[in-house]
C-alpha cells in the first residue's frame with residue numbers, strides 16, 4: 001500500500017475534520033501518500049482528488065463540518081457509477097480507501113469492496129449513533145451537548161410562561177439523541193422510535209406531572225418516533241385534550257449537525273483515524289473501526305450496517321424514574 005484515499009459521505013457530523021486530519025497524519029507518519037476525495041462517492045466518480053500532507057490539515061481539529069465536503073451520491077448506487085469510480089482510483093494509483101460516514105456510506109463501501117476486491121475501511125461519522133460495533137459515532141457527543149444546551153434555553157422561557165414545549169430532535173430511526181439529551185436536559189417525557197409510549201399514556205403522564213405541581217414541561221420527540229403524530233399534530237392533540245396547557249413546538253433541525261466538536265469527538269476521531277490507516281497497512285479490509293468498551297476495535301462492515309445499535313434498557317429505566 002503506497003497511497004490511501006479518504007472521503008466523507010452522507011450527513012456531515014462534528015469530528016469528521018478531526019478524523020480526516022488523523023488519517024492524513026497517520027499516512028504521513030508511515031510514509032504513505034494520502035489523497036483527499038471531495039464530495040464523497042460523487043467526487044470519486046468525477047475524479048475530484050487532491051493530495052494531502054500533514055500541513056494541509058492544520059487548524060481543522062476544532063472545526064465542524066468537513067473540509068472534503070459531503071454528498072449523498074445517487075450515481076454511486078449504479079454499477080456504471082461504481083465502475084467509473086474504480087477506474088479513477090486505479091488511474092490515480094490509490095490502493096485503499098478510508099470512508100467516513102454512516103450506514104449509507106458503509107453500504108456503498110461494502111458493495112465496492114465486493115465488486116472490485118478493493119480495500120476499504122470505515123470510520124463511523126454520524127450524529128445519530130445508529131451504527132453497530134461502536135458505542136459512539138463521531139459527532140454524536142457534540143450533537144448531544146448542542147441539544148442539551150438548546151433545551152436548557154427552551155426551559156428558561158417555558159418556565160417563565162408556564163408552557164409545554166415539544167422539542168423535536170434528529171436521529172433518523174434511532175432514539176439515542178432524544179433519550180440521552182432528554183435525560184441530560186431533564187425532559188418530562190421522551191418519545192423515541194424504539195419504544196411507543198402511545199398517545200393516551202403521554203396525556204396521562206402530562207396530567208400527572210401537572211397534578212404533581214409542575215407548571216411547565218419539556219417533551220423531547222425523536223424525529224423517527226412511532227406515536228403516529230408529528231410534533232405539530234401532537235401540539236394540537238394536547239391542546240385539545242388539555243386546554244389548560246399553552247403549547248409550543250421547537251424543531252431543532254440542522255443546528256444539531258454543526259459546531260465545533262467536543263473534546264470527546266476530537267479524541268475519538270484521532271484514535272479511529274490511526275486505527276483505520278494502520279489496519280489497512282496490516283492488510284485488513286472491509287471493516288469499520290469503532291469504540292467497544294473504550295477500546296478501539298474492528299467490526300466487519302456488513303455487521304456494522306445490519307446489526308442494530310440497541311437502546312440501553314438501563315437508560316430507559318433511568319429515564320422513567322427521572323420523570324417521576
Ligand code: F6P
Nearest residue numbers: 011102126127128170171172257
Ligand atoms: O443522519 C444524520 C441526519 O442528520 C439525521 O439525523 C436526519 O434524519 C438526516 O440526517 C437529515 O438529512 P438531510 O441533511 O439530508 O436533511
